[in-house]
Amino acid sequence: MDAKQLKSTSKFLSLVLRHQPDKIGVELDEQGWIDVETLLAAINRSGKRVTREQLNEVVETNDKRRFQFSGDGAQIRATQGHSVEVDLGYQPATPPEFLLHGTPERSVAIILETGLKKMARHHVHLHHDQATASAVGQRRGKPILLQIAAGRMHADGYLFYVTPNEVWLTDEVPPQYLSLLEVASG
Structure with a gap:
């Protein structure tokens, strides 16, 4: 994908995985995960065309690392910034001084x-x-x-x-x- 396509796909994924999963008729689980194949099928039904290879490229090259795959690569989620209710499961951590x-x-x-x-x-x-x-x-x-x-x-x-x-x-x-x-x- 060229830079413009990468940015457009990343923005669309942010919309769906952080704010409006219903826009393409999907639901996130309680931790914000969705099956990759379910997501891709819904995206493609919505009129956008995204392949698994393109999805991998977006996740791997996103400068803010907004998305992550599950350990087995079968699921994907946004790492933060949700307006939909999710529990990302992050544990309390000690921040730097500033x-x-x-x-x-x-x-x-x-x-x-x-x-x-x-x-x-x-x-x-x-x-x-x-x-x-x-x-x-x-x-x-x-x-x-x-x-x-x-x-x-x-x-x-x-x-x-x-x-x-x-x-x-x-x-x-x-x-x-x-x-x-x-x-x-x-």
Whole structure:
């Protein structure tokens, strides 16, 4: 697949595996898994054409590693970012002292006042590296990086989880744990 096809297929998989499995008439199990053959058949019935080889390519080359196959390769799921109810089974983990969150400049004032909230997703997404946090923040405008005192939050009893693609998850980040890091360059 060329880069455009890869991106389009990845976005479609994100839609189906994170938000709207019913769009193609499938259901995810409680942990967000679906049988690969069931998924491919439903995608192809919906009018899109995706082969197992193309699906493998999307999973293997996705820069954010949004998807994972089960150990035997028979099932697939998104690794985080769901708006549909799933239990990904991640265990609490000890975060690094600081984590980052990229956000559009227009959102900074309200976030610093009220904190980070999960909104329609299951968790707030945090990152350990500036490049990833900045890339996330620039999706909707000029990115600003917020630093989260994750170590202090954890010591104060907040739970953190880490996904296979190294996205840190938590339920919320109250404003007292946030600080403005820098304006990220795009």
